[in-house]
Amino acid sequence: xxxxxxxxxxxxxxxxxxxxxxxxxxxxxxxxxxxxxxxxxxxxxxxxxxxxxxxxxxxxxxxxxxxxxxxxxxxxxxxxxxxxxxxxxxxxxxxxxxxxxxxxxxxxxxxxxxxxxxxxxxxxxxxxxxxxxxxxxxxxxxxxxxxxxxxxxxxxxxxxxxxxxxxxxxxxxxxxxxxxxxxxxxxxxxxxxxxxxxxxxxxxxxxxxxxxxxxxxxxxxxxxxxxxxxxxxxxxxxxxxxxxxxxxxxxxxxxxxxxxxxxxxxxxxxxxxxxxxxxxxxxxxxxxxxxxxxxxxxxxxxxxxxxxxxxxxxxxxxxxxxxxxxxxxxxxxxxxxxxxxxxxxxxxxxxxxxxxxxxxxxxxxxxxxxxxxxxxxxxxxxxxxxxxxxxxxxxxxxxxxxxxxxxxxxxxxxxxxxxxxxxxxxxxxxxxxxxxxxxxxxxxxxxxxx
Amino acid sequence: xxxxxxxxxxxxxxxxxxxxxxxxxxxxxxxxxxxxxxxxxxxxxxxxxxxxxxxxxxxxxxxxxxxxxxxxxxxxxxxxxxxxxxxxxxxxxxxxxxxxxxxxxxxxxxxxxxxxxxxxxxxxxxxxxxxxxxxxxxxxxxxxxxxxxxxxxxxxxxxxxxxxxxxxxxxxxxxxxxxxxxxxxxxxxxxxxxxxxxxxxxxxxxxxxxxxxxxxxxxxxxxxxxxxxxxxxxxxxxxxxxxxxxxxxxxxxxxxxxxxxxxxxxxxxxxxxxxxxxxxxxxxxxxxxxxxxxxxxxxxxxxxxxxxxxxxxxxxxxxxxxxxxxxxxxxxxxxxxxxxxxxxxxxxxxxxxxxxxxxxxxxxxxxxxxxxxxxxxxxxxxxxxxxxxxxxxxxxxxxxxxxxxxxxxxxxxxxxxxxxxxxxxxxxxxxxxxxxxxxxxxxxxxxxxx
Numbered sequence: 001x002x003x004x005x006x007x008x009x010x011x012x013x014x015x016x017x018x019x020x021x022x023x024x025x026x027x028x029x030x031x032x033x034x035x036x037x038x039x040x041x042x043x044x045x046x047x048x049x050x051x052x053x054x055x056x057x058x059x060x061x062x063x064x065x066x067x068x069x070x071x072x073x074x075x076x077x078x079x080x081x082x083x084x085x086x087x088x089x090x091x092x093x094x095x096x097x098x099x100x101x102x103x104x105x106x107x108x109x110x111x112x113x114x115x116x117x118x119x120x121x122x123x124x125x126x127x128x129x130x131x132x133x134x135x136x137x138x139x140x141x142x143x144x145x146x147x148x149x150x151x152x153x154x155x156x157x158x159x160x161x162x163x164x165x166x167x168x169x170x171x172x173x174x175x176x177x178x179x180x181x182x183x184x185x186x187x188x189x190x191x192x193x194x195x196x197x198x199x200x201x202x203x204x205x206x207x208x209x210x211x212x213x214x215x216x217x218x219x220x221x222x223x224x225x226x227x228x229x230x231x232x233x234x235x236x237x238x239x240x241x242x243x244x245x246x247x248x249x250x251x252x253x254x255x256x257x258x259x260x261x262x263x264x265x266x267x268x269x270x271x272x273x274x275x276x277x278x279x280x281x282x283x284x285x286x287x288x289x290x291x292x293x294x295x296x297x298x299x300x301x302x303x304x305x306x307x308x309x310x311x312x313x314x315x316x317x318x319x320x321x322x323x324x325x326x327x328x329x330x331x332x333x334x335x336x337x338x339x340x341x342x343x344x345x346x347x348x349x350x351x352x353x354x355x356x357x358x359x360x361x362x363x364x365x366x367x368x369x370x371x372x373x374x375x376x377x378x379x380x381x382x383x384x385x386x387x388x389x390x391x392x393x394x395x396x397x398x399x400x401x402x403x404x405x406x407x408x409x410x411x412x413x414x415x416x417x418x419x420x421x422x423x424x425x426x427x428x429x430x431x432x433x434x435x436x437x438x439x440x441x442x443x444x445x446x447x448x449x450x
Numbered sequence: 451x452x453x454x455x456x457x458x459x460x461x462x463x464x465x466x467x468x469x470x471x472x473x474x475x476x477x478x479x480x481x482x483x484x485x486x487x488x489x490x491x492x493x494x495x496x497x498x499x500x501x502x503x504x505x506x507x508x509x510x511x512x513x514x515x516x517x518x519x520x521x522x523x524x525x526x527x528x529x530x531x532x533x534x535x536x537x538x539x540x541x542x543x544x545x546x547x548x549x550x551x552x553x554x555x556x557x558x559x560x561x562x563x564x565x566x567x568x569x570x571x572x573x574x575x576x577x578x579x580x581x582x583x584x585x586x587x588x589x590x591x592x593x594x595x596x597x598x599x600x601x602x603x604x605x606x607x608x609x610x611x612x613x614x615x616x617x618x619x620x621x622x623x624x625x626x627x628x629x630x631x632x633x634x635x636x637x638x639x640x641x642x643x644x645x646x647x648x649x650x651x652x653x654x655x656x657x658x659x660x661x662x663x664x665x666x667x668x669x670x671x672x673x674x675x676x677x678x679x680x681x682x683x684x685x686x687x688x689x690x691x692x693x694x695x696x697x698x699x700x701x702x703x704x705x706x707x708x709x710x711x712x713x714x715x716x717x718x719x720x721x722x723x724x725x726x727x728x729x730x731x732x733x734x735x736x737x738x739x740x741x742x743x744x745x746x747x748x749x750x751x752x753x754x755x756x757x758x759x760x761x762x763x764x765x766x767x768x769x770x771x772x773x774x775x776x777x778x779x780x781x782x783x784x785x786x787x788x789x790x791x792x793x794x795x796x797x798x799x800x801x802x803x804x805x806x807x808x809x810x811x812x813x814x815x816x817x818x819x820x821x822x823x824x825x826x827x828x829x830x831x832x833x834x835x836x837x838x839x840x841x842x843x844x845x846x847x848x849x850x851x852x853x854x855x856x857x858x859x860x861x862x863x864x865x866x867x868x869x870x871x872x873x874x875x876x877x878x879x880x881x882x883x884x885x886x887x888x889x890x891x892x893x894x895x896x897x898x899x900x
Binding site: 026028029031033035036039040041045064065066067071072073074075076077078079080082083084085086087088089090091105106107109110113114116117118120121137140141142143144176178179180183184185186187188191201202203204205206208209210297299 | 476478479481483485486489490491495514515516517521522523524525526527528529530532533534535536537538539540541555556557559560563564566567568570571587590591592593594626628629630633634635636637638641651652653654655656658659660747749
């Protein structure tokens with residue numbers, strides 16, 4: 001474990017998912033929480049600044065283009081990510097800015113521009129989390145009764161992502177001249193159309209925007225299905241995963257990296273960031289008390305409906321003090337969330353949990369792994385997963401914000417730094433540099449230098 | 451002209467169009483200009499802060515979703531407006547933030563969300579400039595060979611704008627509760643679907659975002675055609691106009707306001723902001739020298755091509771030292787810019803200009819009115835138009851940025867303030883308050899209070 005050979009030790013990556021008031025559905029009800037935080041830019045900026053003080057790699061914003069949860073009880077992702085992240089960009093200097101946008105309900109030229117713009121206003125800190133959006137309420141906001149089926153969504157997403165990357169690469173790095181004396185502004189020989197004519201899109205290009213400080217935004221994905229893994233292997237530079245056990249996460253990462261290498265990508269081309277919810281206490285007992293307080297503030301009806309949604313069944317099939325029904329399977333159209341379905345089922349089966357116990361262990365549901373403990377216990381767990389290859393880093397989802405992140409940054413980060421696996425200062429200024437990703441080459445000139 | 455009766459005098463509105471390096475195509479070549487300003491967020495923030503120091507109503511960003519000008523010689527609008535404005539929002543406190551987005555190449559749910567988000571992150575300072583996008587390069591970035599024809603574009607725009615406004619009004623102002631004790635987060639009876647099923651769109655709604663400090667973003671438009679005027683009369687709260695003469699502007703505003711009133715809107719429901727390019731000098735001679743310097747830095751080939759584009763003809767039909775060809779008419783498909791075509795033609799005919807003179811008087815082209823003079827001369831002109839009803843305010847397009855705006859704020863604004871027609875302090879905090887617009891009512895509850 002020593003770095004005595006002088007080689008730079010492999011470094012952990014930490015991303016914070018700013019889920020409005022926090023991961024636990026009742027987080028907004030805690031005494032220190034601001035219920036209106038979900039629409040308050042100052043809340044998001046505060047969280048991002050705490051994350052930056054902790055030298056985290058990036059902040060992340062999930063997204064839905066509809067109301068897809070029970071707003072009578074809880075906040076939802078509401079503010080559009082690229083716009084919100086641009087405000088955060090102006091109030092921070094180093095931290096990466098990853099936003100979600102759907103390939104099913106956007107056009108690639110618009111997405112390429114918006115994320116390229118975010119990359120410019122942040123001086124190279126942008127990332128795009130590619131999602132395909134399976135839910136019905138979103139579909140109904142875009143002229144459909146239901147989402148396209150799973151395979152159709154991923155076929156469109158694959159072409160969409162290729163087009164976006166081609167647009168980002170449609171300018172060579174040195175296309176901009178800006179020479180006042182000669183009046184030459186751009187070398188148009190270095191800005192070329194992409195002339196894409198595919199099954200889903202025809203896009204002429206080029207983009208109307210030069211490349212950014214990091215070349216182009218980092219592509220992020222969170223695919224658990226076979227199609228999702230294929231998309232991630234081909235395009236993703238960071239992946240948000242959700243595994244309830246070390247073994248599952250290890251296997252997921254190995255398979256993904258093997259797929260990426262089979263497609264000709266390098267061994268470090270994609271970083272796996274495992275989802276991790278933290279509930280921190282000065283003692284384990286205090287942490288458990290905090291968890292139980294949060295659970296007691298969630299109506300059981302809500303938790304049952306949420307778990308039923310994850311499992312693709314109606315809530316009446318769940319009995320609080322019984323185990324999960326047998327023979328659960330994702331809907332035939334494939335429009336469930338494969339990742340959370342698999343992770344939740346595996347957790348319940350491994351421990352033989354009742355529904356009540358399962359909801360408690362999931363801290364209110366969702367499918368992500370939850371650690372309840374002291375900063376030392378959390379650091380131990382993170383170090384174990386990281387050193388033994390089950391993750392390149394973590395997508396942190398603190399129970400409540402900003403408190404849960406402040407506890408992480410004050411308590412867990414210094415331990416990870418002392419153990420030599422997490423930076424004490426930013427060494428670069430772009431998201432790519434934080435994540436140890438290569439700068440994309442971009443469009444290659446085919447002209448021979450004179 | 452006195453305000454001695456104690457009534458608050460009608461106030462002028464001033465908006466600044468942040469056209470990257472400035473209005474004149476050669477602005478980037480001036481000694482004090484930064485050629486890279488067009489992609490530098492710090493440039494836009496600097497301009498917005500100067501405008502805010504001058505107590506202007508708003509900054510405005512034009513937009514194209516393609517390269518539609520000759521980038522070998524000049525900058526173009528490149529950064530996506532909503533994202534850029536969100537960064538500006540974080541670095542300013544009062545100034546309004548108006549961005550352009552096309553109804554032809556977006557979905558209404560996405561536009562409603564993005565501008566509502568901008569309205570939240572800016573605490574009620576957002577405006578949406580509705581455009582229909584006629585150019586071919588944009589069409590080819592969205593799967594088409596050409597733009598839909600004029601009537602089709604405006605039919606879609608009218609339905610699009612109605613849907614966006616319905617989404618903005620889908621939450622009642624007091625729908626959000628956030629009561630920790632009871633666990634009630636949102637009163638869902640006050641958040642209702644819009645269930646829109648129209649010719650172009652089916653959108654279920656509601657929006658996934660509450661209303662903002664100003665209710666919803668201000669709707670802005672710039673329509674010169676009959677269809678454009680109809681759209682403006684129905685929906686616009688501010689209009690960017692382009693008239694080369696006092697009489698044309700007076701007639702335009704009167705007709706627009708009469709149309710709006712015929713549709714049941716109040717006399718102050720729409721503010722007309724006339725386009726105005728300023729080239730300022732300490733003396734008129736110095737101002738003219740600056741104009742001539744700027745013109746001399748523009749290749750004539752570029753100016754001819756640009757003027758030909760405005761007139762819908764090929765450049766070979768223009769001879770520098772001859773007058774414009776006879777019998778000019780907009781293209782049959784109506785996809786020219788009616789406003790600039792009419793304004794340019796009127797200017798040329800009124801004065802009998804040669805092409806060379808016309809380009810000089812237009813400060814390089816575009817169709818907007820240009821004043822070359824001292825701060826006093828410019829203030830006189832603005833006051834004359836404003837007091838006699840030819841405009842409610844101006845959409846300023848300084849020759850070069852930030853210099854041209856700084857000269858305006860330091861030189862012209864104090865004169866307008868001394869004359870009592872422009873604010874010396876912001877009296878409100880939202881864009882609606884700056885423009886003197888009523889807060890939109892939003893969705894009315896039909897329930898009887900208990």
